[in-house]
Amino acid sequence: MLEIRGLEAAYGDVPALSGVTLRVGAGEIVALLGPNGAGKSTLLGCVAGLVRPRAGAITWDGGENLLTVAPHLIVERGLAVVPEGRRLFGSMTVADNLDLGAFSPRARAARRESLERVFTLFPDLRARRRQTVRALSGGQQQMVAVGRALMASPRLLMLDEPSLGIAPLLVRAILDALVEINRAGVAIFLVEQNVRAALTLAHRAYILEGGRVVGEGAGAALLRDPHVRRAYLGPLAAGA
Amino acid sequence: MVLAQQIVLGLLLGGLYGLAAAGLSLVFGVLKVLNVAHGELIMLGGYGAYWLFALAGFDPFVSLLLVIPGSLLLGAALYLILFGFVVRAHEETRIKNSLLVGFGLALALHALAVRLWTADDRSISTGYGGAVLTVGPISIPVIRLASLLVAFALIGGLHLLLARWRWGKAIRATAEDWQAALLTGIDIRRAYLLAFALGTALAGAAGTLVSVGYSISPSIGLEWTLKALIVVVLAGLGSMLGTFVAGLFVGVAEALSAAAFGGPYREVVGLVIFLVVLVIRPQGLFGRTR
Numbered sequence: 084m085l086e087i088r089g090l091e092a093a094y095g096d097v098p099a100l101s102g103v104t105l106r107v108g109a110g111e112i113v114a115l116l117g118p119n120g121a122g123k124s125t126l127l128g129c130v131a132g133l134v135r136p137r138a139g140a141i142t143w144d145g146g147e148n149l150l151t152v153a154p155h156l157i158v159e160r161g162l163a164v165v166p167e168g169r170r171l172f173g174s175m176t177v178a179d180n181l182d183l184g185a186f187s188p189r190a191r192a193a194r195r196e197s198l199e200r201v202f203t204l205f206p207d208l209r210a211r212r213r214q215t216v217r218a219l220s221g222g223q224q225q226m227v228a229v230g231r232a233l234m235a236s237p238r239l240l241m242l243d244e245p246s247l248g249i250a251p252l253l254v255r256a257i258l259d260a261l262v263e264i265n266r267a268g269v270a271i272f273l274v275e276q277n278v279r280a281a282l283t284l285a286h287r288a289y290i291l292e293g294g295r296v297v298g299e300g301a302g303a304a305l306l307r308d309p310h311v312r313r314a315y316l317g318p319l320a321a322g323a
Numbered sequence: 324m325v326l327a328q329q330i331v332l333g334l335l336l337g338g339l340y341g342l343a344a345a346g347l348s349l350v351f352g353v354l355k356v357l358n359v360a361h362g363e364l365i366m367l368g369g370y371g372a373y374w375l376f377a378l379a380g381f382d383p384f385v386s387l388l389l390v391i392p393g394s395l396l397l398g399a400a401l402y403l404i405l406f407g408f409v410v411r412a413h414e415e416t417r418i419k420n421s422l423l424v425g426f427g428l429a430l431a432l433h434a435l436a437v438r439l440w441t442a443d444d445r446s447i448s449t450g451y452g453g454a455v456l457t458v459g460p461i462s463i464p465v466i467r468l469a470s471l472l473v474a475f476a477l478i479g480g481l482h483l484l485l486a487r488w489r490w491g492k493a494i495r496a497t498a499e500d501w502q503a504a505l506l507t508g509i510d511i512r513r514a515y516l517l518a519f520a521l522g523t524a525l526a527g528a529a530g531t532l533v534s535v536g537y538s539i540s541p542s543i544g545l546e547w548t549l550k551a552l553i554v555v556v557l558a559g560l561g562s563m564l565g566t567f568v569a570g571l572f573v574g575v576a577e578a579l580s581a582a583a584f585g586g587p588y589r590e591v592v593g594l595v596i597f598l599v600v601l602v603i604r605p606q607g608l609f610g611r612t613r
Contacts, residue, residue: 133502158508170503172496174561183496186489187508235508 090139184234222253337574346525368530398523559610
């Protein structure tokens, strides 16, 4: 449903992405792995319309080029992003943040059902819906961030490092929620530094290094891949 | 007792400072643009009410019902013609460009006002203009009291609008994080337009109240921009009610310093507040910290 071909992006003279090609099929969980500075967030930024690429195409549903769509209309197409660092509206309540997630007209029509779905997925949030987001823990905030994206009734959910800076117990809860969301038919594109968890979850994965895709394969196969094991699952990462 | 009287007059004027600052604060908080022509927009609102009074005999408080929607439209037009181009720039260059555009607009509006209404001081004198409410030794000019109440009602209305209305929430979201706002599907250009139009409407309302309780002339713009800026710095961004309270505070502080050191010093105290707040609490009294 999402096809990225030959994507090139740069910040000034510094290239961030060079000819990235990848795709996400309907109902798939696809992980994007790679070290810091590999261009993972830039890639998400391009898809979300926040970063203008130099070249390439991002095709949605086999037709429309998303690069020609105004950024605020992309979510309307059924593509929601949970950005790195959550980027919630901190001075507002949980309820307001979730409500803003359903801002686009299509999502607005399904607001009540979406809200019920988010509260079923993260029961913690129901009790805290009147609280200011800033008063919540990192993990709870991440639940709000995922919830806000789900409120848009997406068909593809893209997450940038959802486990970053969150207590391990809550990481589990969020990753479990992603599997649950995927079971309901939503495709998931997951940028993660928690490689073992991501590969266990994902049907397929891409490895991005220095702005290029240097490897791809089924999640389970990559877990056994010697390069992946050496680079991302060394003894220090064994606890992850 | 003279002191109590001064404090009351300070509060009455401070309410208008709060109203004037609310518009500037909204525009600055959402668009990250400092509209230095805000005072000229207040001046225009004042002349709007003056014209409605002089030509059609409208009571200034009734005129608000025309001046506010008129200013709303003026604000939308100014955004589309001028400030809409400023916000396309990166945030760092935005302030600089907005200052240039704002000063240009301020000069143009000043010249226009001199041409249309001459440089004389004008004030709307209604039949009830001299009415005074006496509470013990303190006398309160009724018209200024009514202005304070109207200002408070407008701020309360704005607060509700931003808290409850769908686009009100969108405006707050854009102010906090415009990229995250885009991700949730908010057309931030539209949020900018609405915020600028609302800010101009508040300026128009403030101008009307100034023209009835005090006086207006084509050159009051800069003075009101400065007052509004002082209040915004004192209050910090993000809370309209906080901005109103800060306006009252500045009004009282001015009155007290005038009473203590003599009239000329009332202008100094605002600038002292400005400096002290910037040094000690740059985010303002009610501002959010990141």
